[in-house]
Amino acid sequence: xxxxxxxxxxxxxxxxxxxxxxxxxxxxxxxxxxxxxxxxxxxxxxxxxxxxxxxxxxxxxxxxxxxxxxxxxxxxxxxxxxxxxxxxxxxxxxxxxxxxxxxxxxxxxxxxxxxxxxxxxxxxxxxxxxxxxxxxxxxxxxxxxxxxxxxxxxxxxxxxxxxxxxxxxxxxxxxxxxxxxxxxxxxxxxxxxxxxxxxxxxxxxxxxxxxxxxxxxxxxxxxxxxxxxxxxxxxxxxxxxxxxxxxxxxxxxxxxxxxxxxxxxxxxxxxxxxxxxxxxxxxxxxxxxxxxxxxxxxxxxxxxxxxxxxxxxxxxxxxxxxxxxxxxxxxxxxxxxxxxxxxxxxxxxxxxxxxxxxxxxxxxxxxxxxxxxxxxxxxxxxxxxxxxxxxxxxxxxxxxxxxxxxxxxxxxxxxxxxxxxxxxxxxxxxxxxxxxxxxxxxxxxxxxxxxxxxxxxxxxxxxxxxxxxxxxxxxxxxxxxxx
Amino acid sequence: xxxxxxxxxxxxxxxxxxxxxxxxxxxxxxxxxxxxxxxxxxxxxxxxxxxxxxxxxxxxxxxxxxxxxxxxxxxxxxxxxxxxxxxxxxxxxxxxxxxxxxxxxxxxxxxxxxxxxxxxxxxxxxxxxxxxxxxxxxxxxxxxxxxxxxxxxxxxxxxxxxxxxxxxxxxxxxxxxxx
Numbered sequence: 064x065x066x067x068x069x070x071x072x073x074x075x076x077x078x079x080x081x082x083x084x085x086x087x088x089x090x091x092x093x094x095x096x097x098x099x100x101x102x103x104x105x106x107x108x109x110x111x112x113x114x115x116x117x118x119x120x121x122x123x124x125x126x127x128x129x130x131x132x133x134x135x136x137x138x139x140x141x142x143x144x145x146x147x148x149x150x151x152x153x154x155x156x157x158x159x160x161x162x163x164x165x166x167x168x169x170x171x172x173x174x175x176x177x178x179x180x181x182x183x184x185x186x187x188x189x190x191x192x193x194x195x196x197x198x199x200x201x202x203x204x205x206x207x208x209x210x211x212x213x214x215x216x217x218x219x220x221x222x223x224x225x226x227x228x229x230x231x232x233x234x235x236x237x238x239x240x241x242x243x244x245x246x247x248x249x250x251x252x253x254x255x256x257x258x259x260x261x262x263x264x265x266x267x268x269x270x271x272x273x274x275x276x277x278x279x280x281x282x283x284x285x286x287x288x289x290x291x292x293x294x295x296x297x298x299x300x301x302x303x304x305x306x307x308x309x310x311x312x313x314x315x316x317x318x319x320x321x322x323x324x325x326x327x328x329x330x331x332x333x334x335x336x337x338x339x340x341x342x343x344x345x346x347x348x349x350x351x352x353x354x355x356x357x358x359x360x361x362x363x364x365x366x367x368x369x370x371x372x373x374x375x376x377x378x379x380x381x382x383x384x385x386x387x388x389x390x391x392x393x394x395x396x397x398x399x400x401x402x403x404x405x406x407x408x409x410x411x412x413x414x415x416x417x418x419x420x421x422x423x424x425x426x427x428x429x430x431x432x433x434x435x436x437x438x439x440x441x442x443x444x445x446x447x448x449x450x451x452x453x454x455x456x457x458x459x460x461x462x463x464x465x466x467x468x469x470x471x472x473x474x475x476x477x478x479x480x481x482x483x484x485x486x487x488x489x490x491x492x493x494x495x496x497x498x499x500x501x502x503x504x505x506x507x508x509x510x511x512x513x514x515x516x517x518x519x520x521x522x523x524x525x526x527x528x529x530x531x532x533x534x535x536x537x538x539x540x541x542x543x544x545x546x
Numbered sequence: 547x548x549x550x551x552x553x554x555x556x557x558x559x560x561x562x563x564x565x566x567x568x569x570x571x572x573x574x575x576x577x578x579x580x581x582x583x584x585x586x587x588x589x590x591x592x593x594x595x596x597x598x599x600x601x602x603x604x605x606x607x608x609x610x611x612x613x614x615x616x617x618x619x620x621x622x623x624x625x626x627x628x629x630x631x632x633x634x635x636x637x638x639x640x641x642x643x644x645x646x647x648x649x650x651x652x653x654x655x656x657x658x659x660x661x662x663x664x665x666x667x668x669x670x671x672x673x674x675x676x677x678x679x680x681x682x683x684x685x686x687x688x689x690x691x692x693x694x695x696x697x698x699x700x701x702x703x704x705x706x707x708x709x710x711x712x713x714x715x716x717x718x719x720x721x722x723x724x725x
Contacts, residue, residue: 112689113585113688113689114688114689117585117688117689237620237621237624243628243629244629245624245625245628245629246624247625247631248621248624248625248640248643248644248647249625249633249636249640249643253647254643254646254647254650257617257646257647257650257651258646258650260650260654261650261651261653261654261657264654264657264658265653265654265657268657268658268660268661269657271661272661272664276585276586276687279687280585280687280688282687283684283685283686283687283688284684284687284688294673295671295673298665298670298671298672298673299670299671299672299673299674299675300670300687301583301675301677301678301686302583302584302585302686302687303581303582303583303677304581304582304583304584304588304591304595304597305581305597305668306668307584307586307587307588307591308587308592308597308600309600309602309664309667309668310587310664311587312600312602312603312664313602313660313661313663313664316602316603316606316656316660317657317660317661320606320610320653320656320657320660321657323653324650324653324657327646327649327650327653331646331650334646532585532586532587532687533586535585535586536586536587536589539562539586539588539589540589543589
């Protein structure tokens with residue numbers, strides 16, 4: 064939506080994807096993100112006084128770039144579409160979706176897996192890289208984690224709607240009720256519930272803990288009502304040495320917990336499939352395969368979000384070519400991991416000698432009714448990242464943005480192929496069926512993107528998108544090292 | 547946690563280096579009860595002003611262990627004691643599938659202890675602190691570095707103030723208000 068809004072403000076002579084706005088600092092982006100770019104470039108392009116850096120990073124709380132309001136309205140419209148479709152589903156039943164028997168999972172599960180996968184990159188960029196002492200996380204971790212939270216909101220909604228009677232979702236909580244019925248912990252549904260709930264709560268805590276010092280900065284920079292609101296949210300943070308020390312320890316501990324957690328979450332999502340007997344699902348490679356795909360799709364979303372945000376909010380000196388270069392390289396690696404998983408899956412199906420597995424991988428998917436989508440998935444997911452062998456492409460904003468969109472679509476198709484083909488072409492040809500999504504299916508998918516961007520725009524409006532204290536700390540360390 | 551008593555002197559410094567140097571000098575002069583306030587974690591402060599090890603890691607370990615036991619216990623209680631279901635002759639007490647929710651419980655419990663333990667150890671949330679009464683303290687979250695030193699009971703004179711001034715403090719003033 065950001066890109067779409069940006070389109071409304073195209074200036075003649077500038078790029079159409081990222082046109083100039085009032086707050087833009089550099090106009091060389093995106094053709095080459097900046098001169099002397101790529102791996103040699105720094106993490107901070109300008110040395111600024113702590114005061115100037117604070118003012119610049121707090122600026123988004125005071126004024127939004129042109130187009131924010133339009134993007135907000137578009138997102139609000141998308142959210143309303145989602146709400147209408149969701150309410151219609153709840154009042155009528157999930158028969159309004161394209162789901163049938165045997166394709167009982169349909170779009171709801173495709174969208175669920177897609178959204179939760181997108182969320183994984185946020186935790187990856189903030190928690191993994193904190194443990195690995197990677198400095199380049201500093202400028203981008205808050206945006207990435209916000210992306211995680213909002214992707215999780217969507218990911219949580221789809222399985223709840225898919226329950227059919229979402230008002231009974233709380234039955235998944237093990238509590239002593241008068242029904243005397245308890246969740247069955249050998250089933251995958253309570254696993255999902257445990258994984259998603261834990262992931263949401265831990266992500267919120269990690270994000271909020273990292274945010275505390277910046278909320279205090281926002282408190283001290285404002286007067287009146289905003290000072291009170293930010294002051295309450297900052298919980299009385301004073302910047303005391305003891306606070307900083309415990310804060311660092313708490314963040315490290317939370318990162319250490321979030322790292323295995325994020326791996327477990329998509330592993331558990333993959334078990335929804337792998338525990339079943341269906342050809343194309345019943346495979347031991349699923350957990351690592353799903354985790355790699357999840358982080359891959361999430362990094363694509365990071366690119367799609369970060370490029371316009373950086374541009375519109377004038378963050379070119381703190382989110383630099385180096386960040387994009389690193390993300391693109393990670394995506395290249397994950398693209399190859401995915402290629403290995405695809406290849407191994409097909410090889411194992413052939414090598415197993417099981418006719419149903421062979422049929423799924425060698426006939427139903429590559430030449431079956433959804434063959435076009437299958438080959439589009441292969442092309443988008445496996446060919447796109449090969450662009451990132453080239454340093455020039457890794458520093459070209461338009462290529463990065465386009466690749467991000469392509470991979471997001473490709474990863475959605477991957478989940479569609481896994482969910483739909485295996486169910487529609489199972490063991491008995493007598494039970495085979497087709498699958499046609501309905502308008503409600505599309506409305507929920509499109510609307511969830513609107514909800515995501517709506518939440519993200521509100522985040523940009525009320526929360527400093529780049530960690531202020533962390534950047535000042537990083538600048539000091541870089542200066543001490545003479546960098 | 548160092549809780550400063552009422553009679554403290556607050557010095558404002560323009561740079562992290564000045565703060566670090568002041569901490570060292572003030573400690574060398576025999577003062578031990580002090581706290582720094584800075585817009586970011588000042589590298590090297592741990593060495594200049596050593597503190598006892600944090601209790602947070604132990605809290606988190608305890609939280610994770612308790613929650614893991616609790617999560618496993620809930621599953622046994624629910625699926626073995628209260629509502630056993632025989633699906634294809636599989637054991638009702640199925641340790642392998644129970645591991646999954648146990649792990650999630652472990653992470654959840656440990657993370658809750660990490661976050662709330664962090665707040666409890668720091669006495670947060672606490673919106674009022676006497677240091678907030680110091681003029682210009684708003685800049686402690688921006689670009690200024692503050693050092694609050696407790697005035698020794700037996701030497702109420704101006705020696706401490708003069709020491710802080712000599713260390714390059716931009717401003718030195720007493721802390722006001724109820725602690």
